[in-house]
Structures are given as structure tokens and as C-alpha cells.
Amino acid sequence: MAKLIHGKDVAIASFGFALAMALSSLVLWESGWAVSADLSAFSVHGIGVLTGTAACIVAFAWSCLHPKTLAVALLIFNPACMLVASCGAFAMAFFLNASPNVIALNIVLLAGAYLLIFAWFAVAAMRDIENALMILLLAWFISAPLRAVLGLAEDAVARRAIVVCAIAFSWLLLIHQWRRADVRSPMVLNVPRENKMSYVHALRSMWKCVLIGGAFAFLGGVIRSLSLQADVMSFVNVASILGGCIAAAAIAAIWRFRTVKFSINRLFCVVFPLLVVALCALPFCGVEQFAPVAAVLYILYSFSSLALQVLCVQTAHDYGVNPLFCISLQIGASIIMQGAGYALGPGASALSNTSGVDVLTVIALVTQAVMALVLYAVRGISVSFEEEGRDIEFISLSRQEPIPVDDAVLDAQEAQEEREGGSGPQKTDDAAYADRLAMRCDLVGRKYCLSQREVEILGYFARGYTMASIAEELFISNNTVKTHVRRLYAKLGIHKKQELLDIVNNYVE
Template sequence: MKIDARVPIAAASIGFACFLAMNSFSLWGFSYLPEFVMGAYADKAWSLPLALSNTAAFLVFVVAASKSKAKHPPLAGAIGFVACGLIFLLGFLGSGNLPLLFLSGGCVGIGTTCCFICWETVLSRMDDHQRKPCILAGSTLSAASFAFFATADNSLTLFAIMLLAFGSIAMMHLCLRALPEKQEEHPFTLDAKSLKEYVGFLLCILAIGIISPVIDGTIPSESNNLIGRGFIVHGANVLSAVILGIAWFAFNKTITIKRAYYLVFPLFITALFLFPFVSDEMKQAASFAASFGFTFFSIVMMISCIEISEEKHGGLVGLYALFAFVTYASRFVGDGVSFVLGQSSIPNDTLPMAAAFLLVYLLSIVMFLVSRKPHHETTPLQLPDTQAKQPHRDIEDRAEKQCAILAEQYKLTERQHEILVLFSHGYDIPSIAKRLFISENTVRTHTKKLYLVLDVHSKQEIISLIEAVSLDPKA
């Protein structure tokens, strides 16, 4: 049965919102909402196993993808583990048996990881102008659960969680069936070369992941409550969606992980310097900044992984699992730093100041590392002026002549011809965007059309096609 093209877009928006709302229960500060339903011990007996299994499952996907054993979305795993987790949870609520709560957290953690991978796959099957509205709509709609969780009793909250979980999976299944699968030509590789390529992104993610729990750990416990935490988490979701929506659709800007770090760096520095000098109530603002940064990076990371995968034509599951593993593993590092600070001899009244200066130091070091350019790297802006001036009009070298022949043969547009020439000189998409003064999304759109016209599927195939063009007039 043919499904209307608009159905998976709407289903993805609703399903992604359900998933984020369910996730706010399982990972909402890792304790506050579960404590409301399960009791004070939920943090150690349910939330901790959930967080550990969630992080460990991402690592398993990284390893499996590097061995070409994780190419398809784990829909069956999402259904099975989430269902088992909810069954164990119901068993605990009926019997009070703590091992059941432990098993529930572990299963839900693995199921959550599978859902993350599945939703990333769903979004990757959409065009850029479809996936971004879905992410923004899902992030905004998920905040509707805040009002319910804050007012409902335990039984209704648990029932709502079950509906959200299986509603998300149902929408996910519909989208995976309706959206065409994309063939990946290149597998995910886990080696020194690939890790070096991603080290700047991973450092940014690591810094943001560490900061959030450290700031939370220095806020007095009496200033934390369910309503306050709910406002922080869902407010961060909505604010992230608003800012990204303005950047994407009002200014047509692409937000990469490094660019996101540059954007939030001044905000974090300001919040951390003010942190030691404000009242306990005002410290919630710093907590909101940290939560916003984590949420903002999580959304940007989803988009960035898809864009990197499209550029490399493969490896989405492994790449996203690697980035997500670092994201959640860094939170454990942050928890450890928070614990060490709390157990140190630093007086309680100066603890916020010590944490603030530690985090400012961490942020600054990462900023330095990701902004400096290796000595051996030559950017397109450093090339001689003879190559910078409209390469499609001043054909001087062999590659440009070959590109001109292809442009004439395939009736390429002027912009497609420009991009083809720049590809022949080794430019990547961000460099082309800078050279032509257009957005990276526009470059990707022209590149997709160029692939279609030339009947190729990767940048390497374009280079091979250019090199195969003969300049011999007798040929």
C-alpha cells in the first residue's frame, strides 16, 4: 500500500515528540521524575542502571558498526527492551522487589539506545528541509508532557509513560516503512585516522557533557524540585528549538558542532563567572544554561552526524553511536568531578567558585584546541588568487578543462559547473560554501543535483569521472 508522502513527516514529528517526552522521564536529571513515581531509591536502583546500560549500548553499536554488524535500525531491539523494561517496572510496583527495578532500568536503557539509533535513521531518510522541522516540532511538542507529569499521580504518570513509549515506537515503525532506505557505500571505520578526524567534535561534546552534572552538583539540594527541574529540562528543549529554527530558516545558517560550541562558549563563561556570586535561587539560571547547552548540542549532534554520513556516503549508525557514547559517558565524568569536589576539603560556600573556575578552565582549553588550525593544513582561503577568481571562467589547468568538457556534455548550470571545478581542486562542502558565499545547505542541494545529473554517488566518483575525460582532440 502506497503511503502519502506527508504522513511519515507528521508521524515523525509526533513520534519524536513522544520519544523525547518518554526520555524526559527516564533521563530527567537521572532522578527527579523517577523518584516522584518510584520513591527515593529510584536514582540508584533504576536510573543508574538505565544510564549505564544506555551508555554501554551505544559503545556496543560503535564496535558492531566498525565490524559491519550494525547497518540497519534496531527496531526489534527497541520494541523488545522497552517492553521488557516496562513489564519489570510493573512487577516492581506490584511487589516492591528491588531487583525487578534494577532490571527495568537496564532494559529501558538499552531500549532507549535502540530508539535513538532508529530515530536517527528515520531522520536521515528525509531531505534536509523535512528533517529539521521534524526535530524542531518534536523538541517543542515534548514540553507538553511537563504539565501532565507535574500534576498527575503516580499511576497516571506510569500509564502515560507506557503510551508515550509505544506511541513513539509505532510512529517510528510507520516512518521506517514509508521512507525509502538509503544505501550506504562505505562502512563505519574505527581507527586512528577516523578518530583524529572527529577529535574536535568529540572534545566539544565532552566539555559540554561534563559541565552539566558538575553545575547541578554544586546547587544546594533544597533548591531543586520536580517543578524546577521540569522547567529547566523542557525549557531548554524549547529554547534550543527556537534558536535553531531562527538560525536554519531565518538566516539559512548551518550549525555544526564546533560552531555550536563557539555560540554557547560566551554564554557558559558568563554564567559560570556569575555562578559563585548569586543567590541559591539564581543558581537555577546557571543550571538552565548548562541544560540548554547539553540539549542544544544533542540536537546539533543528530543533524551533524547525518550530514557527515551523507558526505562520506556511509557509516551513520557507527558515527552517531560514537558521538552519543561520548555524550553520555562524559556525564559520568562530570558526576565523578562533582563527587570529588563534594568530598574535598573545600568549604561549601566556596565550592561553587571552585567549580566555576574549573569549568571555565576546561571550556577555554577545549576552545583553544578546536579553534587552532594545524600548521600543515591549507585552507581554500589561503590559495593563490589565480585559483580564487571564478575558476569556471578562467580555465587554466587540466582539471578545469576537463570540468568544462563535462559541463558542456551534461548541460550543467553555472553553479553546478563552479562546484564541479571546486571539487576537482579538492574543496569540501564547507570550503565551497565559504568560497561561493552561500550556505552549506545550498551547496549540498546543488551537489545532490550534480550527483543526479552525472549519475554518480560520491565525491570520489566525481573525481574519477573528471580524470577519465580525455583532452586529446583526436580521441
Template sequence: MPNTRSLGYALFLAVNATAVWGGVFPFLPMSIQTSSFTVAFFLAQSLVFAVSYFASTLGVYFFPGPARKFLVWAAGLPYLLGWCALIAAVYVQDAALKLAIAGGALIGFGSAGFYMAWQRLFASQKPAVGNRDLILATVFAPLIYFALYLIPVAVTVFLIPTVFMPLFALSILVASRTTDLDQPMFENLPREHKNTYVQALKDYWRSAFCIGAFAFSCGVVRSIAVETPEVGAEVNMLSMASMLVAGVAFAATWQKKSLQLNVSSAFRVLFPFVISAFVLLPFLGKDYIAPFAGALYALYDCAIILMMVQCAQASRERGINPVFMYGFFGGIVYMLHDAGYIMGLFAGNLTMFGLQPLTSIALFSVYLLALVYFVGQGGFKQALSPNRARAERIELIPTAAAPAKRKRPSASVQAEGQRKPAVVDRISKQCILVKKHYKLSEREAEVMELIARGATVARIAEMLTVSENTVRTHSKRIYAKLDIHRKQELADLVDSFDPRTLE
């Protein structure tokens, strides 16, 4: 069932979609939605939005103190002023272009701040709770968005800054009261654990580029939508419908089984379909844009969910500040979205060689997507390296324990998961069975096995490139899940599982 967190985030997503998704405003008069107005707004909004992510990453690293607080007013005030600027543009049309730029910049900064606050909240919760709230919000956001059309347009535009924004700002303030600030992700000072943060950037930048490729594609589609506001309104509707489908698909699948997803592998599978869709663009014309955008945004929405889940997982497992991780990841993704939008505008107005606008857009899109694909896979360094490292998997693990049995072989244990963990000896096999039975994450299973082998906290922290506080937090969670209190109880529990199950 939805709660304050999921409904608040859903309302934020719905309201944000009325302006941020492409500079097309379904609740503002079409008379002011000229090409120059929408282009100016979205350039200002998107660039400030992406830069704010990178700025948050640097800010958390060098000034970790303020990051311990939910500074909602720092995001809410510019967001409110941005919407006031958009409303003012309707009545002061002589200054509409300047107000569009100011409104775009303010909304971009404010929305980035709210996204950071929500990500911080979801990451601070237990994985099952945070992931559930995030996915439920993704399901309810489109429903709220479509419900906004039931309100008279002239009223809706005033309700957003005066009613809706205060509501989702209040919801995050209320929800944040239960946040445990004693977790390693908040306690650990970034500059005191530099190696942990650097290693995280090395491990996750490829995933960011893969998701950024979908963002780039959506930026291109948005550039076409902005040029034609009538088409843009249809794209907005299909985008939100795609979000609903993506959210329902995630929720339904997660309820049935554990999910282990590899972003890089998924991108390699989908890449040929994406570039093939762009190749069809000049042949099928503008009637093809809306369904193409709907399918593309379905993939993009799934990717955004995975981005937030993966960043939260990295923060929990490695003791990294969630704003740092999400700011780095999101900065890459949304900067590539901006690059796609700018490229689409440039290619659409390019008339040399007698190319039609859609032909130019398709040509440049396929070329730049191929470059992003190459860079995202590691570039020349990765292509020539003998060690083909891959991004870590994303885990969505149900809260209920699996009905495994001890001292008896079980076919279901071996069937779960996408890849078998490394089996070294009897203890490794037994730890795999414990992980399956109690639904431990990969990192929890690593820590559990090292504890079972007698490794100290300091040694485990060194081996996993995390802080000692992070190891202690994992140990507490492991002991709670296994319902034990001492190392000897862990050893006895591990020994109670029959390793022949995996043979």
C-alpha cells in the first residue's frame, strides 16, 4: 500500500513532468509556447539541472556537514520562484523570453534538489522498503498526472506552486524524521575514505554511460517535440503512460521473484533495437515520433528506476553518501540527455547536403549513440585490456525468506540467480545456501563468509575497500536476518547447511 513517502514522491514526479519533461507545458496557454520560448526554457532548465547534480557530488565530498540535513527549503524556494516566473510570462509577454530562462534555471535547480532529497531518503531505508516506495511512486505518478487534466487548466497552473509543491515538500519533511543518521553512509567523511569513493566511481561509471545512452535518445526525441508543441503534448502523455507500464512491470516481477540485473548487459542487448528505431525515423516521418517516443521512454523509465536502485545499493553496501553517488551517476545521465537535445536542435536545423531534418537527426543520433556505446564499454582501454570488468549487478530482493531446507538437497536453491557464486570449498557452498535461504544481498553474503572464515573487521574493510563502520553495519544486518548474536552461532548456522545441495 502507498504511504507518505511513495505518494509524496509520486506527486513530485507528476508535477515535475508538467514542465521539466521537454519544455512542453500542458497547463500553460499555447499562445506563449513559441519555439524560442520552449527552447530557451528547456536549455536553461536542463543545463542547470545536470550541473546541479555534479555540484552536489562535489559539495558532499568537500562539505559533508550540510549533507546530513534535509534542506528542503533550498530546493523548494527556487522551485516555487521558477513556477512563478512561468506564470508571470503569461501576463508579461514582453519579458516572456527572459522569464522562460529564469524559470527554467530556477526549476532545474529546485527539481535537482528535490531529487537528491528523495534519493537520500530512499537510500537511508532498508533495501526492501526503499525499493518498494520508489517503485510504487513510479506507478502512482502517471495516475496523478492524468488526474491533473480533470482540473481546469487555468486553475492547475496556480495549484502547482501554491498547493502541490508544498504538499510534496511537506511529505519529505515528515518522512525524513525517521531517517537514521548514524548509518555509515552519513557518518563516514568522504575525504577520510577516499579509496572507497574512488573505487565506486570506477565501478559504476559504465552503468551511468549505458543509462545515459537512453537519456541521449530521449533528449533527441524531446528536441523534436519542442519544435512542435502539439506533438510534444502527445509525447508527454505517452511518456507518462510508459512510466506507468514500467512501474507496474517492475512491481509485478519483483513480487514473484528476486531480480538481478546487469545494466551493461541489458544495454548491449537493447542497443541494436534503439539504433534501428532511429534509422526508421526519416522513412516513417512525424507520425512515427509519438509511438517511437512511447517505446523509448518505457526503456528510459526502467533505466531511471534502475539508476536510483543501483545508487542506493552502492550507498548502503559501501557506506557512500547517497547524494554523492546519485549526483555523479545522474550528472552523467542528464548531461547526455542535454547533449541529445542540443544535437537534435542542431541537426534538425541543418540543411546542408540537402538532407531533411529527420534524416539529419537520425544520422547524427546513430553516430553519437555508437560513440556513447563505445565509451560506455570502456573505450580503447577496455577493448585492449585482458581483464574485461563489468558493472555490478543490481539486486531487488523480496523480504520473505525462501523455503529452503537444511541437510537435504533442494533443486530450487540452485535454480535461483543469474550466475553461480564462486565455489572454493565446503564453507563457500554452505554460505551460498545460507544466502539463498535468508535472502542476503551479494555484499552481505561476502561479509558473512569472511566472518565465518574468522576475518577481523579491519581485514574485511581492507579486502572490500569500505570503512570499518560499513562492515559493522553489514554485520548487524546479517545477524538480525539470521537471528543470531555471536560469531559461534554464525559458524554453527553455516555448518547446519548440507554442501551436497550444490553438487
């Protein structure tokens, strides 16, 4: 593990990412940190949802059009604007003893909080997959208790000072870690205009999981709304801390010794009946008695948020697409759905007055309807034609460090394939042979700890595909194929394509 994970860099990046997450949580959802404390909790949440939605839409469109300038804006322009706005808020609180209720300052801090998360996510993703995932897990593990500690500050001046210091320190760490990111990776070099199909198929592979994450976010918004109305927010806050810490710690502990794989799609199908039963109990037991169940449901929402960010990292690596494209889509969908769930509380009250149906019954019915529609969208519409989404995977860290493969090896193989004209894949109608080949590739993948994408490429090589034809088959760029082949060769400890074929053809389990 020590050789696979770069401990010092991972620790620094994890703390910087966690600091940005904790700061964002306080600025976005707590009154008196960015928005005036005079506003109600619902108003604070509404401003945060609208600002966050706009920030995600801009980041998503910008990542599709010109990702390089977006990276510069996130690294330099956004933290600078946040620092200026936070200093202005601190000056008003310290010298004028007034709550900064300037709309411009509030919007800059709220939008900047989302964009700061995007910048740190990109820094984490632009590393090899093991270090990227470890940074993400540790950031989630650290951010929740860090947010709880920072949230103990009650004085307005102290809060403004914390925001200023957190932004400045996070910015310094961000610049330091950006210099260590792999700017030669396909996700950075591939231009969206020249790799449209990669982005389209990346979107196809994750849209169902993003929609499921939106359903969990809607449920999380409903729970927060109910908690505010019944004054049981402490249950939700504790659940938020436990959800992030326990999930990240458990995955990291298991990942140390064995491979962890699970599917967000199948997870939603498993928990859907339990969600329906829990929501059916809401009108009968009331909000106070429902609080422990609500805390468990919020833990599930926190876990789904972590899983979706892991999926975004994997999608960026598998398809060679910009990580900002993935994370802005995922967070944008979650913000919109969480805002809708949060607004359901006051909306249900108005509907209850006109229909005569109990408020909690209205909330339970609407939430069940949203969950059912999402289930129908991901399982009932064109099941045989749409992709199910890739599994979340943490390949065991107990394996040996891969042997580095020089770029010249892959360049020589590509040149040889071009000279030979690329005979193309083997055509066979023998289903039994295809099944045996797929089984051998799967067994080789388990033995050598290969990822899903690496097993796919191994199978294509075994069937006679060249690197160029694999790129066409998987709708990814040649640079992305080379990156996966380099990792595949390193894990197998080989330097030639023939050695790879010998491993597959001679493998006996």
C-alpha cells in the first residue's frame, strides 16, 4: 500500500479538499456564515440552491467548450474573488459591527464555494486512480468532524475570520497540489470538440446513477426540511457526520486487503422497498418519532453522494473526459433535487390547506412518487438498450507495485500494428469459445487486480483488436487507450503484446 499510495501528497491533498468541503458546507447551509443571519433557514437554503445551480450549469457548459480556461479560472480567479469577498465581509463585521447583507458578496462566496470544490475534485482526479480515490475517501472522513469543529464558532467576527483563513489556506494548498497533478493525462489533453463521442458515452454510462443520486438528494432535502420544522436538526447533523466518516473509513479499511465492488443501480433497487416502508410510517409516527429513521436515511444519502463522486473519478479515467464535466453534472443534479425536496415542506403545507390531507401524508406520498418515477426511469425505460452504469470499484491495495512501462514500448506496438495493417478482430460464431475467452480474461483480471476497463481491453486484445480499433470500439481517444494499456502491461509485468496473449491463452484456473 505504501508504494501504491503516495502518503505525503495524499495527506496534504486530502486535508485541503476536506477544508474546502467543510467551508462549503458552512457557507452554503448555515446562516450567519455567508448570507445574513437575519434571513430564515429556508431563505438561506433557497439562495444556496439557486446560486449552486447556476454555478454548476456554467461549469458544465464551460468544461465542454474550453476546459483549459476553466481550470485557470478555478485555480486563480475564483479563490481570489472569494478571498476579496470574505475580507470585505470580515471588515464589515469587525469595524462596523454589522452583518454583511451585501448581495454581491453573498453570491461570490456561495458560488465560489461550489467552484472551490470543483477545483479540488479536479486536482484529486488528475492522478492515478488509487491515489485519487484515497484522497476522496480521506477528504470525506476528515471533512465532517472538521466542519463540526469549525461550526462551534458563534461570534460573527470569529466566523468571518475563519472563512478568510480557510479560503487562503485552501488556495495555497490548491496551487501546491495542482503543480503535482498529471497534466499529461488524457482527461486533461483531450479536447471535447475533438472527442465528442467520448463525452457522449461517458454521459450515457453515468446518467442513471446521477438520477439515482438525485433521488437520494431529494430524500435528503425532505429530511432537512422536516428536521427544521420539528427542531430535530441535531439528528440530521450527526447522521451527516456519521454517514461520511463511517462509509469512507469502512471502504478504506476493506480496500486495504481486498477489492470492493458495488453498483449504485442495484443498491437503489435493494433499498427502494425499505424507503417506501419508512415513508409509509411517517404519517403515523410523526416527525419526532421518525427522527432516528430519518437519520438512517440521511446516512444513506451521504453514502450515495460519496459513491457518486467515486463514479465521477472512474468515469473521467475510463473515458478520458474532463473530471469537471462529470462532477458539475453530478453535483448540479443533486442540488436541484435536494432543493426540490427542501421546498416540499412549505409546499406540502399549502397543498394540505387546500386538499384537507395531512401535511406528513402529502410529504410521504410525493416523496414516494418521486422515488417510483426514478426507479421507472432507470429500470423500466429501454432496459435492453440503455447502459446500466459501471460498477464502483476499489481494486485491492494488497497487490505489488506495478512495474513502470515506458511510452516507447506502446509507441513501438502502435507502429507495428500500423505496418501490419491491423488484421482486425477475429470473427467467430463459436459462442462457447467466446465464453471461455471472456472467462479467462475475467480470471486474469482477478488474479492481477485489473479494473473493469483493463479487463475489457484485455479481452479486445485477445480477440485480435489493435489499439486503434479498441479506441473506435470503446469510443475513447487513442491517448486514453494507451494510458489503460500502460497500466495493464504494468500490472501484468510485461512489455509486449504477445506476452499478454500468452498469459490469456495459457491461463488455467
